Amino acid sequence: MSLELFKCRWGILATGGIARVFTKDLLIDPALRGGSDVKHVVAAAASSTSVDRARAFLKEIGAPDANAYGTYEELVADPSVDIIYVATPHSHHFQNCLLALNANKPTICEKPFTVNAAQTKILVDIARKKRLFLMEAVWTRYLPISIELRSLVRSRRIGEVRRVIADLSLAQGNSNLDSHRMVNPDLAGGALLDLGLYPLTWVYQILYHTLPEAEKKAPVVTGTISKYERTGVDADNVVVATFPRSIGIATSSIRVATDPGARGSVAVKIQGTEGEIQVAHPAYRPQSYTIIPNDKNSKPETRQIPVPVGYGMYWEADTAARCLRDGKLESDIMPLDESILIMEAMDKVREIGDFRYPEKIESTDY
Ligand SMILES: NC(=O)C1=CN([C@@H]2O[C@H](COP(=O)(O)OP(=O)(O)OC[C@H]3O[C@@H](n4cnc5c(N)ncnc54)[C@H](OP(=O)(O)O)[C@@H]3O)[C@@H](O)[C@H]2O)C=CC1
Numbered sequence: 001m002s003l004e005l006f007k008c009r010w011g012i013l014a015t016g017g018i019a020r021v022f023t024k025d026l027l028i029d030p031a032l033r034g035g036s037d038v039k040h041v042v043a044a045a046a047s048s049t050s051v052d053r054a055r056a057f058l059k060e061i062g063a064p065d066a067n068a069y070g071t072y073e074e075l076v077a078d079p080s081v082d083i084i085y086v087a088t089p090h091s092h093h094f095q096n097c098l099l100a101l102n103a104n105k106p107t108i109c110e111k112p113f114t115v116n117a118a119q120t121k122i123l124v125d126i127a128r129k130k131r132l133f134l135m136e137a138v139w140t141r142y143l144p145i146s147i148e149l150r151s152l153v154r155s156r157r158i159g160e161v162r163r164v165i166a167d168l169s170l171a172q173g174n175s176n177l178d179s180h181r182m183v184n185p186d187l188a189g190g191a192l193l194d195l196g197l198y199p200l201t202w203v204y205q206i207l208y209h210t211l212p213e214a215e216k217k218a219p220v221v222t223g224t225i226s227k228y229e230r231t232g233v234d235a236d237n238v239v240v241a242t243f244p245r246s247i248g249i250a251t252s253s254i255r256v257a258t259d260p261g262a263r264g265s266v267a268v269k270i271q272g273t274e275g276e277i278q279v280a281h282p283a284y285r286p287q288s289y290t291i292i293p294n295d296k297n298s299k300p301e302t303r304q305i306p307v308p309v310g311y312g313m314y315w316e317a318d319t320a321a322r323c324l325r326d327g328k329l330e331s332d333i334m335p336l337d338e339s340i341l342i343m344e345a346m347d348k349v350r351e352i353g354d355f356r357y358p359e360k361i362e363s364t365d366y
């Protein structure tokens with residue numbers, strides 16, 4: 001008996017760098033990643049710049065017959081679209097997700113969800129009230145390596161995990177840096193929201209997500225930031241999250257590098273009472289890990305889990321499609337309340353560092 005695949009029809013909101021990568025990944029034959037029970041179709045894309053840009057995007061990614069729009073409003077009104085993928089700069093996630101949800105479209109949104117927790121909470125409230133699927137598209141969470149590591153931690157492979165140290169630092173040597181969204185306060189630039197979300201993902205997916213529901217408690221968060229002199233966004237930061245039985249330390253920077261010279265460094269250390277797991281850089285897309293037991297007579301074990309094809313963003317898309325198919329309103333892998341907790345941690349560290357974005361993008365009024 002052959003089972004019919006669930007077809008998920010995507011509307012791509014924005015045509016920048018990550019939209020291109022995600023949409024190309026959507027169209028990769030699932031057989032090349034070992035198969036899937038869902039399939040993806042690019043139904044439409046919109047560019048706020050022009051309809052021609054949307055057309056050129058669709059041609060480039062290999063969906064020339066999909067609907068092209070010159071406004072996001074037209075995209076979210078398209079009845080042939082089942083779900084919207086928001087791929088604008090984070091400054092615009094709140095207003096773009098609002099637009100999609102208000103048009104009754106299930107939505108996934110690039111990381112970080114919004115500029116602050118207040119905005120995320122509003123989106124979550126609206127989605128829950130309208131019974132619409134909503135998910136933060138933190139693609140790292142859905143990678144097979146993350147799933148495997150969460151399972152190893154739950155099975156106490158290294159005993160009880162008491163500490164996670166995670167870093168994503170990408171020194172930006174680029175002479176055009178000052179014009180990049182990464183340091184533009186109007187586009188919610190800065191290391192914490194852009195890069196820091198990944199080390200925080202490791203801290204929360206290991207120290208919080210793996211716990212039984214009854215043991216999940218919001219951590220006490222503190223931290224520090226230092227600013228990029230020319231634009232005032234944060235250039236380096238440290239976040240310390242103290243959970244009832246563990247501590248997480250997440251760091252990120254646009255000044256120094258986790259892996260200088262790309263020689264292969266450790267990005268994440270998951271430290272348990274019986275040993276440690278070292279996860280390879282980069283924290284957003286690691287492809288191997290090593291288990292190092294405390295017992296010096298036991299050998300370290302390295303496991304490679306390469307992304308088989310493309311960039312690896314199809315796994316988050318598969319998760320969203322399955323949720324739609326099964327009538328689920330959120331993903332168990334990236335629950336909405338956990339997205340809010342992580343946004344609150346970033347709010348707290350920005351507050352300690354006296355770093356606020358311009359009111360127009362911190363605002364919850366649109
Ligand atoms: N998951 C991942 O690995 C990655 C995620 N990201 C996340 O994706 C988001 C987008 O990043 P990225 O694709 O690199 O950004 P880009 O600058 O490459 O693209 C952003 C797109 O958003 C649209 N846009 C709408 N309003 C604005 C505005 N005021 N200024 C600039 N662009 C605008 C534009 O598309 P149009 O003209 O078509 O409307 C633009 O091309 C960010 O939130 C980032 O954190 C980024 C990189 C990697």
Ligand SMILES: O=C1OC[C@@H](O)[C@H](O)[C@H]1O
Pocket residue numbers: 170194195284
């Ligand atoms: O999400 C991201 O991951 C990779 C980085 O290069 C990029 O700046 C960031 O947005």
